[in-house]
Amino acid sequence: MQYAIKGGNRLSGEVQIGGAKNAALGILAAAIMADEDVIIDNLPDVRDINVLLEAIQDIGAEVERVNRHEVRINGKNIHSVHVNGEFIRRIRASYYLLGALLGKYRKAEVALPGGCDIGVRPIDQHLKGFRRLGAKVSVQYGMVVAETKNLTGGHIYLDVVSVGATINIMLAAAMADGNTILENAAKEPHIVDVANLLNSMGANIKGAGTDVIRIKGVKKLHGTTYSIIPDQIEAGTFMVSAAVTNGDVTLKNVIPKHLESIAAKLLEMGCTIIEEDDTIRVIGTENLQNTHVKTLPYPGFPTDMQPQITVALSLAHGTSLVTESIFENRFKYVDELAKMGAQIRVESNVAVIDGISHYMGAEVIAPDLRAGAALVLAGLAADGITIVDDIKYIQRGYEDFDEKLRGLGAQIEMINDDHDLRKFLISAV
Ligand code: EPZ
Numbered sequence: 328m329q330y331a332i333k334g335g336n337r338l339s340g341e342v343q344i345g346g347a348k349n350a351a352l353g354i355l356a357a358a359i360m361a362d363e364d365v366i367i368d369n370l371p372d373v374r375d376i377n378v379l380l381e382a383i384q385d386i387g388a389e390v391e392r393v394n395r396h397e398v399r400i401n402g403k404n405i406h407s408v409h410v411n412g413e414f415i416r417r418i419r420a421s422y423y424l425l426g427a428l429l430g431k432y433r434k435a436e437v438a439l440p441g442g443c444d445i446g447v448r449p450i451d452q453h454l455k456g457f458r459r460l461g462a463k464v465s466v467q468y469g470m471v472v473a474e475t476k477n478l479t480g481g482h483i484y485l486d487v488v489s490v491g492a493t494i495n496i497m498l499a500a501a502m503a504d505g506n507t508i509l510e511n512a513a514k515e516p517h518i519v520d521v522a523n524l525l526n527s528m529g530a531n532i533k534g535a536g537t538d539v540i541r542i543k544g545v546k547k548l549h550g551t552t553y554s555i556i557p558d559q560i561e562a563g564t565f566m567v568s569a570a571v572t573n574g575d576v577t578l579k580n581v582i583p584k585h586l587e588s589i590a591a592k593l594l595e596m597g598c599t600i601i602e603e604d605d606t607i608r609v610i611g612t613e614n615l616q617n618t619h620v621k622t623l624p625y626p627g628f629p630t631d632m633q634p635q636i637t638v639a640l641s642l643a644h645g646t647s648l649v650t651e652s653i654f655e656n657r658f659k660y661v662d663e664l665a666k667m668g669a670q671i672r673v674e675s676n677v678a679v680i681d682g683i684s685h686y687m688g689a690e691v692i693a694p695d696l697r698a699g700a701a702l703v704l705a706g707l708a709a710d711g712i713t714i715v716d717d718i719k720y721i722q723r724g725y726e727d728f729d730e731k732l733r734g735l736g737a738q739i740e741m742i743n744d745d746h747d748l749r750k751f752l753i754s755a756v
Pocket of ligand 1: 352453490654724
């Protein structure tokens with residue numbers, strides 16, 4: 328499947344931002360830890376979420392999709408701690424089932440995680456955490472097996488700031504015997520969201536959102552009703568859509584605090600930003616200015632926004648530097664962007680971007696989720712027609728991406744074949 332885009336329209340209007348995919352993944356895993364109903368609202372309807380829901384249903388959890396954005400989960404009939412579906416291997420967050428099952432049943436066997444190919448993605452810190460809680464952990468035939476009779480609280484220091492390890496250890500420690508102190512924890516908004524959900528299920532977690540998290544283990548978790556926070560990265564992507572099209576876009580249902588690092592960079596580039604309670608408006612400019620960006624753990628600039636901001640900086644006057652400090656392999660999309668006229672050199676983990684006046688439409692391939700979204704943004708800004716191939720990656724994390732963009736005046740369609748393309752070309756004005 329592909330997106331066909333006719334660029335050049337200034338995007339304007341309002342767009343509703345959905346629930347945070349990466350919070351939802353941790354939250355769904357946490358939900359199976361109770362033997363009562365956990366009702367989750369503001370769930371994004373994207374592929375990674377649906378794969379995880381299938382996986383937890385597979386091991387016996389009740390999963391009822393109340394409506395597109397609400398699900399009821401009940402973990403009381405879970406009959407297996409072995410998770411090895413065909414699809415679960417392709418998503419990264421399968422590893423959260425390790426923490427959840429180990430915490431609840433003292434045993435978990437989960438296929439090693441896949442996910443976007445953005446660099447080597449070890450899970451040593453997750454495993455180190457489980458071991459510190461007393462689990463025996465081994466990797467056997469592509470499965471991680473973690474097991475113990477006594478899961479006990481412990482003092483854990485993370486050697487690298489890891490979102491996944493922080494959430495995973497929090498999940499297991501929530502039901503361990505005794506107290507856990509997790510130091511050098513990640514501080515992303517989704518860490519806080521998973522901790523809030525767990526606390527609303529009866530867990531005792533303090534300090535989420537700071538670099539020291541204290542967890543008092545509890546024997547049981549109970550049912551709850553919970554609404555997921557808005558997606559920081561979906562929001563950021565739409566903010567950049569306004570910047571690259573000299574548009575005027577208002578994002579609804581956001582937490583502006585989570586968007587500060589992105590807003591700061593767009594301001595430096597000359598955009599106007601107007602924040603209200605749960606909306607943020609981005610007004611573009613004809614004269615985008617260069618700036619420098621370095622990806623860092625929250626509250627730094629998110630690595631998941633690196634490709635999108637690079638697309639915008641490529642349209643700015645002067646030379647910009649983008650330093651990727653989280654994942655070493657996250658510049659693969661630059662070759663695709665070059666087909667559209669971008670002038671970017673990558674030296675180690677730094678992209679040196681010489682601004683161009685405009686992109687030219689081209690046929691490009693989405694190498695991963697965020698880079699795929701970034702190529703769509705370039706297509707919206709480009710002269711002529713852009714085809715973005717392999718949009719299955721984009722569908723992992725953006726709900727109705729094309730429809731939301733059309734709502735802002737973009738000309739974009741999902742196409743399957745030449746017939747669809749011809750239809751699009753005739754209708755595009
Ligand atoms: C999460 O991945 C997100 N995925 C990623 O989003 C995001 O890019 C990343 O956090 C950083 O914000 C999910 O939440 C499902 P990390 P995660 O553990 O948890 C190293 C998207 O597009 N590390 O914070 O896998 C690691 O190699 C995706 O939505 C270890 O060395 O990332 C990396 O350099 C892509 N050992 C750094 O830490 C470990 O045990 C941060 O990784 C774990 C991580």
